[in-house]
Amino acid sequence: MNKSEIHAGYEFESGMFSRMRSWVDVASWVRLARIPRIMASPSHVGLVFAACLVTRVLVSSAVAGRVAPAPFWELQSHVELIAAMWNATGPLLGTTLVVAMWVLWTPVIQFVCRGGAVLAAGQSMPRAGEVMRLVRSRLWKSFLVPIIPLLCVLASAAAVFVIRVPSFLADVPWISQMTGWTIGIAVIPLGILGFGALFAVPLALAAMVCEPDSDPIDSISRGYEAFVRRPLSLVWYLLLSGAMVFVAGVLLGGVGWAASLASLGLVLLIAPDPLQLNAALEIIATLVIAWQLTLAFGLLGGVYLLLRSDAGGQEPEDLWTPPPAPKEPLPELPKEALQ
Template sequence: MNKSEIHAGYDFESGMFSRMRSWVDVASWIRLTRIPRILASPSHVAVVLLACIATRTIASFFAEGPLQPGRFWELHSHIQLLVAMFQWTGPLLGSLLAAVLLIIWIPVIQFVCRGGAALAAGKPLPRAGQTLRLVGSRLWRSLFVPILPCLCIVALMVGVFLIRLPSFVADVPLVSGITGWAIGVAAIPVGILGFGALFAVPLALAAMVCEPTPDPIDSLSRGYESLYRRPLSLAWYVAFSGAMVFLFGILLGGIGGASVLAARIVTWVISPNGVQIQSAVDAITMVVVAWQTTLAFGLLGGVYLLLRSDTGGQEAEDLWEPPAAPVEPLPELPKEAIDG
């Protein structure tokens, strides 16, 4: 037997490393560390800043006293603001205001989200005009993303209420106990749908601008699939993203603090002006909040790509690119101009 016929054995180590191209193939969450570069994009931060100013302006018409912008991670402050708006305006006008805020924020979220997804995929930031055209062309369909889960929840709640009808006919403890058990079991799908919407709706908004065929139902199904098929992956990505937002919040807070100190020095020299310093502090705070919110929305795009890959979809690098705008051909010169 010659040496060519002798089996040399399997080289598992070289086989594994030959398939690895970079560290992101080992730990895909490293892609999220590319997204903070979006903070250097004036267009993305400016869009979020305008949305923050519009929201604060609208809320100030119904608020009792001045509104202070809260940090992005202070979810309780945002929830308290929404609850207060419903209390100040009533259910009907409050629902209308909520719809107006959705119309303001959905395109903003998608605009920034698309940029974050591009960075996570290892691509440069797309041009602002191209992304704005993409978001605008899909805005009306994107508005159905938060509406569809609400309609499904209402339909399920009607079904749960029908279970209660026998207790109105026979108001006895036995019937009430049986219908109560039935109501409890029937309410579980409502809880699954409602709790899942907290994660599915943001992921669906990302899907609407990252996939070639924007379908609200398909996008929502992707969001629910990411939550209930890969809950640990989703929890890890959310925790890592939250830590990044918090750490950058400290960094941006330091920048904001130094800016406030500089503004105080300037406005208190020679002739102190209290209104001027308060306005300067408000402006600096709004910019810091817009910076931090931009990072959070950008991370949403990266998280969507990672979850799409984890659930068996395309790889993160395979981010769909919208077709470029057609280039108008230059007008042809008349024959006389060429002959002359």
């Protein structure tokens, strides 16, 4: 047999690497490594820092005593703080403060989220004015995003409540048993809607500034689609994002610790002023938290693009870019100037 007739075999590696452009084609989650650059943006960090300060002022006005900043991942401390607000102000004012927090943080989250999505798509950071114009144009629709799951839950709860009617008409044990089983099965969708909203609402906020059509219903459906169809991908991206935020917190904590030591030396060296020292330490802690929040909100934009790609096949590079603002025409010169 001639050597030319012998099959040399398939070159799988050369074929794969010839089609591979970069590592993001093999591991799309590598795109998240681009997003920490957002922590070097003064506009993004400054906006989050200002929102943190306003939040502290609003919460301190409702809760007796000064509110010390806490790491944003400590969910238990935040829940206790909301409960303290409720006890101190009552349900009406407490609800008003929660709504005020939503109004305050929605544009901040979307502003930073858009920057993170742009970085994950491999593009350069957009101008702050362009992103702010985009967020402002879709802000009122974004406020409706959490209302949609709430209305769905209330409507479903009202429908499930009808199942209890037979037990009201006849006080029979077996009827209560049967209706109880039916209610237990019927409230499973309520659990999916309620728990899924924790993931669908943030993803919907990202969709509102990443998609060309700013529709709250479509955005919230995209969030639930990622939760229902790609739960493992969602968990994987959340674990990666949490690890990145944790590492950033360790590094920023070291910076904050060094800055706190410097503050101690400067304030206590001559004529110690405890009030001045506490103010400096609180600002340092708030700034560290603002840095971490900036990274977390930026990662939200990157995670949305990755989940959109996993669920629908749309590549992260295909990120919609809003049209530039129309330029005003130059004023016409008077006829005397042309003579």
